[in-house]
Amino acid sequence: MDSYVRIFDTTLRDGEQSPGATMTSAEKLEVARALARLGVDVIEAGFPAASPDDLEAVRRIAVEVGNPADGGRAPIICGLARATRNDIDKAWQAVQPAAHPRIHTFLATSEIHMQYKLRMTREQVVERVREMVSYARSLCEDVEFSPEDAGRSDPEFLYEVLGVAIEAGATTLNIPDTVGYTLPEEFGALIAGIIRHTPGIENCIVSVHCHNDLGLATANTLAGLAAGARQAEVTVNGIGERAGNTALEEVVMALHTRRPVFNLSTGIDTTQITRISKLVSNYTGISVQPNKAIVGANAFAHEAGIHQDGLLKNQLTYEIMRPESVGASQTRLVLGKHSGRHALKMRLASLGYDLGEDELDQVFERFKSLADRKKVITDADLEALISDELYQPRELFSLDGLQVACGTMGMPTATVRLRDPQGRLHVHAAVGTGPVDAAYKAIDAIVQAENVLQEFVVHAVTEGIDALGEVTVRIQGQDSHSTLDAQREVDQPRTFGGYGADTDIVVASAKAYLAALNKLLVATGRYGPAEQVATHMVSA
Known part of the structure; x- marks a missing residue:
């Protein structure tokens, strides 16, 4: 289909490499389910060779999302692998259970990468591509190959490498602007040249994968599609290393809104975009800027x-x-303290949430508590309640009580009562520079998990003095390291994100901090793996 653009989502692989964006296996599975509902064609579920946990996460997605129980459309489940037999074996082990598995392998082709990173000659790179793509194809019928840093590679050498990859069995050729260096006219010309000069290209899908270092990722991706590429590699909210990747929502809505110009279409259910944006933001702890295109609060x-x-x-x-x-709503939902469970359930269903009775009970209890403090409950309030109640990982330490004293007189003091994983209560009081600082010091005294607070962001979900407040935090562990560090050859402390919502901003701050600490505790091995309460959402 010449006019159809395949959407290859790499939120769970490239997107997860954002500092602090690491997700648990259960969280990755829930995002994968949401991506399948969204209608993406390919889910790059992870980098199986990075760690046993990543391999298992990809395998679980291949089993559960790559083989839908209702017999519906199954997306391609893809695993990334460096051009080595070990990586390719692990990728195949992870994606093999899927109805439509794919191995994605890559090797750098720019002079600077070959000389300083790979320490390989052009001839060695060509031979490695031939050998490893052939090996991947011997395992899997669907093989994607990427010449890393293609945007800074010699085009003539690219044609040679890509031609060898096609001969070896590659079915998709992905052209990455790895460092976000090219301009739209340059990248479009690169794609056009590859399509014109690469032998055997008519038997492959040409893909584009652009980074946003100069703020041009979406523009470059659209230029590549206009030049003939028919797969776009993207992430939800544009998350990813450094300045991020091409944003899924921007590419999809550009093609949708300007269809007479591009004459291209996708299989994406656009009404699901806002919901998955919120889901990914909550799980990763990375807030969406208010002026972000398509999914920002001010869009x-x-x-x-x-x-x-x-x-x-x-x-x-x-x-x-x-x-x-x-999927964005401008409507104020008039729900208050006199509303019943049925009214709440119907409104949540209209927003796309199909909750079981136990889950509805949890949300209804929080809803009633909020309604006692807030006259009108809006759709945005309900989205925040759902996120806070059902999208958080299992709590190791949970907030059982919080009291603060602050103002111009005296010293800001917070008394915190936490319940530990064994159910025991711990109470501690601390003095800080403000109520949030005091609360965090009291929590630290109980949990005793060394970390550095890197980011603290507060914003109101809705307008008004009684607005529901959201807090996202990012902390850096002192001793733990990311499972992707080996892949990136960087030895740096791992970061964790947390999210909390409440009409009391100090309570929301404590919840967000505890959510991040719980992730840190699991990652450092002090407790078992985090579990996730799954929210079941109706497909539009």
């Missing part, structure tokens, strides 16, 4: 009087897409 917000006047007369004056088309 469909208008404050200027001229804009408001125009919108009232015709929505198309200042909105090129409707918020409903990406």
Whole structure:
């Protein structure tokens, strides 16, 4: 299908390499399920050789998402592998259970990478590509090959390497702008040249994988698609190493909104975009900036009087897409303390959440508590309640009570009561520079997990003095190291994200900090693996 663009999502692999974005196996499985509902064609589920846990996570996704129980459409499940037999073996071990498995192997082709990183000649690179792509094809019928740093590679050498990969059995050729160096016209010309000069290219799908170091990832991806590529490698919210990857939502909605220009289509259910954006943000602890295209809080917000006047007369004056088309809601849901479980259940169902009775009971209890403090409960409040109640990993240490004293008189003091994994209660009081600092010091005294607080972000979900507040934090462990460090050859402490929501911002701050600490404790081996309470969402 010449006009169909395959969406290759690498949120669980390249996206997870963002500092602090590491997810548990259960969290990765839930994101994979959401990606399947979204309609992505390929899920790059991880880097199986990075660690036994990553291999098992990819294998579990291959089993459960790559073979849907309802017999529906199964996405391709892909595992990344360096151009070595060990990596390829582990990738095949992980993806083999899927109905449609894929091995994705790569080797650098730019002069700077070959000379300083690989310490290989051009001839050695060509021979390694021939050998490893052939080996991958002997295991799996679907093989993708990427010449790393293609954006800075000699085009003539690229044609040679890609031609060898095709001869060896590659079915998809991915062209990465690994360091986000190229400009759109350069990248489009590179793709056009590859399609024109690579022998056997007509038997392959050409893919593009762009990074955002110069803020051009989406522009470069669209230029590559316009030049003939038919697979786009993307991540939800554009997360990824350094400045991130091409954002899934930007590419999909650009093709959707400007279809008469591109004449290209995807299989994405765009109404699922906002929901999966929120899911990935909560799991990784990486907030979406308010002015982020498509999924930012301000993407469909208008404050200027001229804009408001125009919108009232015709929505198309200042909105090129409707918020409903990406699953965003501008509607205020009038739910309050007199609303019952049935009304709550119906409204959640309309938002796409199908909860079991036990899960509904958990959310309803929190809903009633919030309604006692807030006159009107909006859709955004409900989304935050769902995220806080059902998307958090199992709590090792849980918040049982919190009391603070602060102001211009005296010293800010917090008394915290935590329940440990054995169910025992611990109480500690501490003094800090403010109520949040005091609460965190009291929590540290009980949990005793050394870390450095790297990021603390607070924002209101809705307007008004009684708004539900969200807090995301990122902490850096002092002794633990990421399972991807070996892959990236970087020895640096691992970071963990946490999320909390409450009308009391100090309580939300404590919840977020505890969520991050619980991840740190699991990663350092002090307790067993974190478990995840799964939220079941209705496919639109």
